Every structure is written in structure tokens, then in C-alpha cells.
Amino acid sequence: MSAGLPVKSAPDQARSRTFGPLYSRNARAVISRGLLATRSTNWLVMLSGFFEPVLFLISMGVGLGAIVGSVQGPGGGEISYAAYIAPALLAVSAMNGAVYDSTWNVFFKMNFAKLYQGMLYTSLGPLDVALGEIFLALLRGLLYAMGFTAVMGVMGLITTPWALLMVPASVLIAFGFASIGMGITSFLKTFQQMDWVNFVMLPMFLFSATFYPLSVYPQPIQWLIQAMPLWHGVELLRQISVGAFTAATPVHIGHYLVMTAAGMLLTTLRLRQLFLK
Amino acid sequence: MTDGTAREALRAHSPDIAAARARRWGAFYYAEQVLRVMKGYGWSIIMYSVGHPVAYLFAMGVGLATLVDAQGAEAFGGVGYVTFVGPALLVSASVMTATNEFTFPVMDGFKWRRTYYGPHASPLTPQQIAAGHIMAVTLRLLLQSAVYFAAVVLFGAAPGGWGWATILVATLAGLSFGLPLMAYSASITEDKGQFALVMRFIVMPLFLFSGTFFPLDSLPLAVRWVGWISPIWHGTELGRVFSYGYQQPPLLTVLHAVVLVALAVLGWFLTRRQFAARMGK
Amino acid sequence: MEVPFHLPAGSTSLRRVHNKATMSSGATGAVQPADEPPTEARPTVITAENLTKTYGDVAAVDGISFSVPAGESFGLLGPNGAGKSTTMKMIGGVTRRTSGALHIMGLDPDSHGPEVRAHLGVVPQQDNLDEELRVRDNLLVYGRYFGLPMSYLKPKADELLEFAQLTDKAKSKVDALSGGMKRRLTIARSLINEPRILLLDEPTTGLDPQARHILWDRLFRLKEQGVTLILTTHYMDEAEQLCDRLIVVDKGRIMAEGSPAQLIREHSTREVVELRFGSERNTTIASELQGIGERLEVLPDRVLIYAHDGESALEQVASRGLRPLTSLVRRSSLEDVFLRLTGRSLVD
Ligand SMILES: Nc1ncnc2c1ncn2[C@@H]1O[C@H](COP(=O)(O)OP(=O)(O)OP(=O)(O)O)[C@@H](O)[C@H]1O
Ligand SMILES: [Mg+2]
Numbered sequence: 050m051s052a053g054l055p056v057k058s059a060p061d062q063a064r065s066r067t068f069g070p071l072y073s074r075n076a077r078a079v080i081s082r083g084l085l086a087t088r089s090t091n092w093l094v095m096l097s098g099f100f101e102p103v104l105f106l107i108s109m110g111v112g113l114g115a116i117v118g119s120v121q122g123p124g125g126g127e128i129s130y131a132a133y134i135a136p137a138l139l140a141v142s143a144m145n146g147a148v149y150d151s152t153w154n155v156f157f158k159m160n161f162a163k164l165y166q167g168m169l170y171t172s173l174g175p176l177d178v179a180l181g182e183i184f185l186a187l188l189r190g191l192l193y194a195m196g197f198t199a200v201m202g203v204m205g206l207i208t209t210p211w212a213l214l215m216v217p218a219s220v221l222i223a224f225g226f227a228s229i230g231m232g233i234t235s236f237l238k239t240f241q242q243m244d245w246v247n248f249v250m251l252p253m254f255l256f257s258a259t260f261y262p263l264s265v266y267p268q269p270i271q272w273l274i275q276a277m278p279l280w281h282g283v284e285l286l287r288q289i290s291v292g293a294f295t296a297a298t299p300v301h302i303g304h305y306l307v308m309t310a311a312g313m314l315l316t317t318l319r320l321r322q323l324f325l326k
Numbered sequence: 327m328t329d330g331t332a333r334e335a336l337r338a339h340s341p342d343i344a345a346a347r348a349r350r351w352g353a354f355y356y357a358e359q360v361l362r363v364m365k366g367y368g369w370s371i372i373m374y375s376v377g378h379p380v381a382y383l384f385a386m387g388v389g390l391a392t393l394v395d396a397q398g399a400e401a402f403g404g405v406g407y408v409t410f411v412g413p414a415l416l417v418s419a420s421v422m423t424a425t426n427e428f429t430f431p432v433m434d435g436f437k438w439r440r441t442y443y444g445p446h447a448s449p450l451t452p453q454q455i456a457a458g459h460i461m462a463v464t465l466r467l468l469l470q471s472a473v474y475f476a477a478v479v480l481f482g483a484a485p486g487g488w489g490w491a492t493i494l495v496a497t498l499a500g501l502s503f504g505l506p507l508m509a510y511s512a513s514i515t516e517d518k519g520q521f522a523l524v525m526r527f528i529v530m531p532l533f534l535f536s537g538t539f540f541p542l543d544s545l546p547l548a549v550r551w552v553g554w555i556s557p558i559w560h561g562t563e564l565g566r567v568f569s570y571g572y573q574q575p576p577l578l579t580v581l582h583a584v585v586l587v588a589l590a591v592l593g594w595f596l597t598r599r600q601f602a603a604r605m606g607k
Numbered sequence: 608m609e610v611p612f613h614l615p616a617g618s619t620s621l622r623r624v625h626n627k628a629t630m631s632s633g634a635t636g637a638v639q640p641a642d643e644p645p646t647e648a649r650p651t652v653i654t655a656e657n658l659t660k661t662y663g664d665v666a667a668v669d670g671i672s673f674s675v676p677a678g679e680s681f682g683l684l685g686p687n688g689a690g691k692s693t694t695m696k697m698i699g700g701v702t703r704r705t706s707g708a709l710h711i712m713g714l715d716p717d718s719h720g721p722e723v724r725a726h727l728g729v730v731p732q733q734d735n736l737d738e739e740l741r742v743r744d745n746l747l748v749y750g751r752y753f754g755l756p757m758s759y760l761k762p763k764a765d766e767l768l769e770f771a772q773l774t775d776k777a778k779s780k781v782d783a784l785s786g787g788m789k790r791r792l793t794i795a796r797s798l799i800n801e802p803r804i805l806l807l808d809e810p811t812t813g814l815d816p817q818a819r820h821i822l823w824d825r826l827f828r829l830k831e832q833g834v835t836l837i838l839t840t841h842y843m844d845e846a847e848q849l850c851d852r853l854i855v856v857d858k859g860r861i862m863a864e865g866s867p868a869q870l871i872r873e874h875s876t877r878e879v880v881e882l883r884f885g886s887e888r889n890t891t892i893a894s895e896l897q898g899i900g901e902r903l904e905v906l907p908d909r910v911l912i913y914a915h916d917g918e919s920a921l922e923q924v925a926s927r928g929l930r931p932l933t934s935l936v937r938r939s940s941l942e943d944v945f946l947r948l949t950g951r952s953l954v955d
Contacts (some may be wrong), residue, residue, distance in 0.1 A: 060801040064725040073721035076785070078751035085748060086739040097526035107549075108534035116401045117393055135412040160364035163735035169701045169799075171752035172725035204514055211730035244370040255385035265392040318752065324701055325720075 079181025356458025505593025
């Protein structure tokens, strides 16, 4: 053993670095652990996350689309019902994945798998863990978004090159939700409280102009929906999918930039509550 | 630790009495235990039972309906869209709840926290433990479906006088999907994320391709078979008959009921067998 | 026979374990082993002043103060719920203290968590291995958390697997290990960064006797290299053998502090007479034993008489016409100190 060596051994070097109270600039280690862990996860389970929005698209787009016919798209032109809901489903899937990864997943690894307890007994700080986990969630979101966009292409729902920008845009959406989600998880203590997350998600999914235009609602309800983050994501992706941009486009993007920044701030402020009890 | 000498005045009844009572009421004792556990998340159950129907009926029956009803009601057999989706949502919700209650808690019982093995060390038999679990979940399905039906009525989506029967249909549909699933859950020895696969590759497709949001006929023939084998479709069609007098050949109505009962009975037998085999090991 | 921890040839330290054991289990003879430098000469690595942690209304740790010099092996004893693990977690900076001061290598773990933990190796009470990774990957990945390079980690991981006798399990899933093997892996993991301070929360719980001895040997050798050990245990023999100094904690407060021998001297008599009268009679007979020895303790299953001379105490019992079912005279041990200080049913 080399612990007593006077020259700087690897452990000595690792020990003599200096950091802030929360961050040891080593989120990389958390990321590489996550990638290594995917080796042992069931690949079918990974894949299944991608199938969910695709199934919705086929069912609602084809089945219901046969009855509804075409609807008015963002640019004012008529588009098929499938083309109308596809970007919305992508936004929903970005939201679901990010929220799942930053709430349930974090909660489980914290309280049941005791994974973070192990990590936090090392020189990692809580911010390393948070950044690593968010990065992994976004990576997965990126893969799903590419897959879904490809399916849209195969179904003939992509008519403009602009549509490829849906991929980075949905990563942005996921970033917004993941950073807020992790901050919120720091307030939750039991599984029952975790259920509340679902109670917020379900109406957001159903009401955010996913399956039908906002115009079916009376004006005050429209304002309410427009205040919900998912609606901005749905609108943004819908505009991108047909390449029809308006003055609202930067507002949608800005909404997510602010949400990400606010979420990261909240998460950082709450890191001690989240990881150090 | 302290010693329990103070409590000695109270005496347990004799082993013979314990065995006789367990033989007779064992399943109920275990059902009571499961219900007590459910009480722990009772608030979530209530929120879900009320929130889910209100949110779905509003989004689909009111929101989506504006888009759909504009195309004329003939696609939905002459009734409004909310009336059309009402029984379908009711049945689907029951199947989803059954899926939740017959997967993770069963795995918990055998593997994670091994909650089945506590009672197994008492005079209860594995079959009684299975039966007790099923009874408790059935009660939950009945209550949840009753609340759901009340919401359907409030949305004016159950015009017929037989609508209340959809509560029973939904519960039956839940069991007809849930019990075979329970037998499968009881057979899993290693957690490889099977339940996530069941949710996404079985429950979700059944939910989406069972004539829930649109008549099965509007799907291409290539995927219509999903509906035919789906307990959700059989339950939904049956529910529609009761709820708004949906017209179909009487033979078909009987067939739906027979399929649901047959699946539930089959699942019940498989579950009993699986429980006995696994706990006997 | 499987030897769970690898024992290197020519190790002399085990002999020291046994020497020390015989020395300290005698009530009178124990002194600090001669080869250890006096504690004052060494720099202090951990200081805690009025350390407090409350969960809601419950004070898990209620104002404890202690300091640990480098290279010392320092024990925390106490009944379940005394606050030992909570103290360990605060030292590791994974639980924030409610009040009080705490410094590890001069640093406050609340403001310098990563730096503090860079010096630590931790064996928590409950294993928290990465169940999604294989055995060897657990060590490698854990080392990465310290920012250690792979060139260092790979041979180190193999050495530690060898030490934990898990070499042939290197590629197994953690799930497939037995309880004791998981414990051994957790212990091996705590050594991956060659820590200067080891926090061991009931490290030997669940280990078989061989594994326990081999761990003790390793701990002694680490101590020789100047590693500081902070240890909790419910095995009094382990505490007597491993700890230079210990504190007995109860309800979050320090009840006593000193070397095992000191504690035995101060809080117990030289010998103890154990009497069993049958469960019904132990309590009722206690009054008839009053006056024998220096102190009487009634446990659920037996009565203990603390006396300087056990044999004569036993004769007094017989002369009062009392006939115990069994009787035993023995030297006092740390267990007696523990029962005395934290017992709930004392009859003084
Ligand atoms: N996360 C927590 N929330 C609330 N109370 C806690 C928490 N952790 C510990 N406690 C309480 O703090 C007290 C001390 O617990 P701690 O785990 O430190 O005991 P311990 O001395 O390690 O006991 P043991 O010998 O059983 O391991 C106990 O009363 C326990 O109930
Ligand atoms: Mg403890």
C-alpha cells in the first residue's frame, strides 16, 4: 500500500483539490456511472419509453384522424390531424421523461436504492450529482426526440427541413422541466407526495392544446392554459414542425430559458435539502 | 427492549381455535391487511378516483368533443362524444388501477418487502392470501368505478336507466385483465423492469386501440385485432350497451360478458396455483 | 474453508490483536499499549463542540463534544437510537448539524463537504452499494467520484477485491452477493481512496468470525500507517480490542469517556457475579440480595452483583440461604460498563 508515501500519490492529489461547498467539478463521474449502469438495464425498457408517444400518434392520429379529418395548423393552412398532434406528443413526451427522471427517479435513488448516500460520502458535492443526473435525463430525451422525429418522417408528417429543429427544441423543453422538477423534489418527502406530481401532470397533458386547439376554451381558461409551461412547448414544437414562426416564437423559447434558469437556481438553493437531510 | 410481563393477564386463544378461524375467515383477514395498507395512501386514491374522471371527461368529452362533434355525430352511433367516451374511460381507468394493484404490490409481497411471507407464517394458506388481496382490490375497483360513474352522470353522459351497471362491468373488466396479470406478477423472481414493459407494450396499446376514443372500425384492419383481444374493448362495448343502449347483436353482448368472465376465472385459477407453488417452495 | 478476507503471509499484527485483547479484558492490568505515542503529541483531526442534531422535536444528538487526534482509534458506543450514526453522518457532511461546531482536518464539513470527504473512507451502517453496477465496477466508479484516474483505480480495485476475497465475484451483480459479501464490498470500497480517516458504522455486523478477524487485522495495519479510525459497534469485545478511546452515548449525550480499561475501572467493579433464579423470581429476590457486593443489577434473565471479590460475594448469597439455578463469577467487561451507563432497569 502506498498511503504512507511522501511523494504525491494519486489519492493525495485527489485530496488536495479545493472546491466550493456544493460542487467538486466532477459531474463527469456521475455521468459515466449512469452510462455504465445502462449496460445492466433492460434495453427493452429503455426502448419502451420511446414507443409511448408513437402509440399515441398512431392511435389518435390515424384512428381519430379518420373521423376528424384535417385541422387548421399554426401557419393557417390545413394539416392532417396526425400532423397536428405529433409535435404536441413530442413536447408531452419531453416533459414526461424529464419530470420522471428528475422526480421519481431521483426520489427512488435517494430513498430506496440509497445510491446518492454512497455518492455523497465521496468528494462529490450535491451539485455534481444534480448536474450529472440532469445531463443523463437530457441525453435520453435527445435520443427519444430523434427517434420520434424519424417516425414522423416515416409517416409523412414532416414537410419542411425546419422540423428537424424539433429535436434541440424538445431537449430545451426537457431541460426546463428537469431543472424545475428536481427543485420540486427537494420539497417532497413521501411517496404520497410524489403522487401529487402526477396530479399536476395529467391535467397539463390533457388541457395544453395537445389534442385540440386552445380556441375551444372560453377566454379566461385560455389565459390559464397559456400560463402553463407545457402549452409553450406544444406551441413551439407545432410552429417548428411546419416552419411557421410568429412573434410568439421567441416568447416560447424565452419561457423555457427562464424556466431552466429559475429551475437551476431553485435546485441549487435547495440542494442541501434535496441531498443532505 | 423491555420485557412483556405486564401483559400476561391477556391470553391468546388456543391454536385449534386460531386454525379453525383462519380456515374460515383467513382471506378476509388478509383483505383487511391490504385495505389497511391502502388506507396509507387513501388520500391519493381519493384524489385519483375523483381527479382522473373529471380531467379526462372534461378534456375529451368537452374539449375534444368540439372538434369531433363538428364532424357529425353519426360516427358515434348518434350520441354525443362525451356519451361515447364516458363508459370507455370508466372501464379503462378500472383496468389501469387493476394493473397497478396487481403488479408492484404483488412483487412487493414476494420479493421486495416480502409482505406475503409474514401472513404465510401464520395459519393462513397461500390461496387465502391471494384471495384476500383480490378481494381488497375488487373493493377498491368497485368504489373507484362508482365515483367515476357519478362523474359520468354529472357530465350528462349516461342517459339510459341501466348506466349504474357499468360500475360492475368496469370492475369485471379490471379483474379480467388484472387477475392473469397477477398470476404473471407472482411468477417473476427477478426484477428486470417487466412491469414497465407491461405498462407500455400491453396496457397502453390496449387503452389506445380498444375503441376508447373512436369506434374500432375507424382503425385499419391491421391493428383492429388488438381491440378484439382486449378486455378494455369487451368491457367498453358492454358498458356502452348499458350506458346508452348502444345497438349491437345480443349475441355479441353475451360474448363480451363471457370473455370477461372467462379471463377473470382463468386468472383466478392461475394466480391460486402460482401462489401455492411459490410459497410452498 | 473460505477465508473471507485475505490474510497476507507473515502478518504480525494479529498477534497484537490478541495481546491487546488479553490485556484489556483483565479489569486491573490494562494500560495504554506502550508502543503508542501519547495522544497530546499528535495533531487533532476531528473536533466537535456542542454538536447537536434535531429531527423535529427529537434531539438525535444533544450537544456532544469530543476531539480525536490523528492515528487514534476512537469508538462510539451506545444503545439503539443513541445518535451514533447521526454523529457519523455529520462528520461525513451528509447530514447538516443543527448547531455546534465541527471541524475535520480543520475544515467545516458544511462549508467544505467535498474537501472533507476527500479525506474520508466511509462504511455506513446500511450498505449502499450501487445495485445497478457489477462488483468491480462498484469500486472503480466509486473511485471516480474522488476524481481518481483509472490508471490508479484498476490495480487498486483488484487489490481490494483480493483483500475482500471477492476476486471471483468481480463480474457478479451486487444483487447476487450474500449479506456478508456485500458488507465486505462496502468495506473494500471505503478504502479505494486510501483515506486518512475511516468512519466505520458497525462495520462487522453480518460478518462471519474469520471475516471479522481479517478486518480487524486490516484496521490495525491502517492504524499503524497513521489512519484515524472512528468506529461504532454493538460488540463490546470488538470495542475493547479496537478502540484506544471511546465515548458511551445515550439519548444523544455523552455518558462517559475514556479508554476501555479506564471505563471498566471507573464504572464497574473488579468482578461480577451472575445469578439466575428463574424468570419469575429474579425481581422478587433482588431485595433479599441487598447489601451484598457494591451494586446490584436486575436484568430480565439474571441478577448481577458487582463486587471486588466475586467468590466471597457468592458465599454471602449462599449464607443467606438463597439457591440460584446457576451462578458464575467473572471479570468485569465493557459490557458491564455499557449496561451500567445505559441500562434502563438499574437497582442501585
Ligand atoms: N432521518 C431521520 N428522521 C427522523 N429521525 C431520525 C432520523 N435519523 C435518525 N433519527 C432519530 O435519531 C435518533 C438517533 O438515531 P441514530 O441512527 O443516530 O442512532 P444510532 O445510535 O446509530 O442507533 P443504532 O445503534 O440503532 O444504529 C433516533 O431516535 C432516530 O429515531
Ligand atoms: Mg446506527
